[in-house]
Amino acid sequence: MMDGFGPSLAFWVLAAITLVAAGGVMVSRNLLHAVLFLILTFVGVAGFFVLLSADFIAMAQVIIYVGAIAVLVLFAVLLTPRSSRDNSETRWAAPGILLAVCLAAIFLFVVHDTAWRTVDAAPANLSAASLGRALLSTWVVPFEIASVLLTAALVGAIMLTRSPEEEAEDALA
Amino acid sequence: MTPGLEHFLTVGALLFCLGLAISLSKRNAIGVLMGVELMLNAVNLTLIAFSRFTVSPNPIAGHTFVVFILTVAAAEAAVALALAVAVYRNRETVDVDRLNLLRS
Numbered sequence: 010m011m012d013g014f015g016p017s018l019a020f021w022v023l024a025a026i027t028l029v030a031a032g033g034v035m036v037s038r039n040l041l042h043a044v045l046f047l048i049l050t051f052v053g054v055a056g057f058f059v060l061l062s063a064d065f066i067a068m069a070q071v072i073i074y075v076g077a078i079a080v081l082v083l084f085a086v087l088l089t090p091r092s093s094r095d096n097s098e099t100r101w102a103a104p105g106i107l108l109a110v111c112l113a114a115i116f117l118f119v120v121h122d123t124a125w126r127t128v129d130a131a132p133a134n135l136s137a138a139s140l141g142r143a144l145l146s147t148w149v150v151p152f153e154i155a156s157v158l159l160t161a162a163l164v165g166a167i168m169l170t171r172s173p174e175e176e177a178e179d180a181l182a
Numbered sequence: 183m184t185p186g187l188e189h190f191l192t193v194g195a196l197l198f199c200l201g202l203a204i205s206l207s208k209r210n211a212i213g214v215l216m217g218v219e220l221m222l223n224a225v226n227l228t229l230i231a232f233s234r235f236t237v238s239p240n241p242i243a244g245h246t247f248v249v250f251i252l253t254v255a256a257a258e259a260a261v262a263l264a265l266a267v268a269v270y271r272n273r274e275t276v277d278v279d280r281l282n283l284l285r286s
Binding site: 013016017020021024027028031032034035040043044047050051054057058060061062063065066069070073074077078081082084085086088089093094095096097098099100101102104105106108109110112113116117120121125126127128131132134135139140143144147148151155158159161162163165166167169170172 | 184185186187188189190191192193195196197198199200201202203204206207208209210212213215216217219220223226227230231233234235236237238241242243245246248249250252253254255256257258259260261263264265266267268270271275276277278279
C-alpha cells in the first residue's frame with residue numbers, strides 16, 4: 010500500500026509543506042500572514058490523512074479546520090484593529106522555545122528507539138461506513154455527550170460576545 | 183524510501199513541538215490559540231498513523247477518537263475566540279503580557 014514512488018513523494022512533499030507552514034506561523038510578524046500559514050498547515054495535515062487511508066477524517070479536517078476554524082480565526086483577526094495584528098513574542102519566548110526543543114528531542118528519541126510492531130498492508134475496515142457504525146454503537150454515549158458540548162459551546166460563545174448595549178436591551182424587554 | 187510509522191510519528195512530534203513553542207511564546211492571544219490548534223492537529227495525525235500501522239483488533243477506534251478531538255477543537259476555538267473578542271472589548275488589548283488583572 011505504501012510501496013512505490015508515489016506515496017513516498019507525497020509523504021516528503023506533504024511533510025515539507027506542513028512543517029514549513031507551521032514554521033511560518035512561528036516567524037511571520039503579521040498575524041494575518043500567520044493565519045494563512047496556519048490554513049496551509051491544516052491542508053497539509055489533511056493530505057497526510059488521505060495518505061493514511063482515513064478519507065472521512067480528511068474530509069472532516071478540510072471542512073472543520075480549513076472551512077470553519079480558520080475562517081473563525083480570520084474573522085477574529087480582521088475584527089480587531091490593525092494595531093493589534095503584530096505576532097511578536099513575549100519576553101518568556103526563550104524558555105518556551107527551549108522547552109519545546111527539549112520535548113522534541115525526547116519525542117524523537119522515543120519514536121526512533123522503540124521497536125514498533127507494524128503492518129504494511131492497510132487494515133481492512135478503515136472505511137467511513139465502519140466509522141459510522143462504531144460511532145453509533147460502541148461510542149454512542151460519547152457521541153451524544155459531544156453534541157451536548159457543541160451546543161453548550163455555541164450558546165456560550167454567543168453569550169460571551171454580546172455587547173453591553175444588547176444586554177441592556179434584553180434586560181428592558 | 184517508503185514512509186513508515188516512524189516517519190509519520192516524527193512529523194507529528196515536530197508539529198506538536200512547533201505548536202507548543204508558538205503557544206508558549208506568542209504575545210497575541212489569537213497567536214496562542216493558533217499554537218493550540220497546531221498541537222491538536224499533531225495529535226490527530228499521530229492517532230491516525232497509529233490506527234493505520236499498528237496491529238489492533240479494532241483499528242477504527244483511533245478514527246473515532248480523532249472525530250471527538252475534532253469536535254472538542256471546534257468548540258474550543260469558538261469559545262476561545264469569543265473570549266478574545268470579549269477581552270478586547272473590555273481591555274482594548276489581547277496582549278497576554280498585559281492581561282495581569284489577577285496578579286496581586
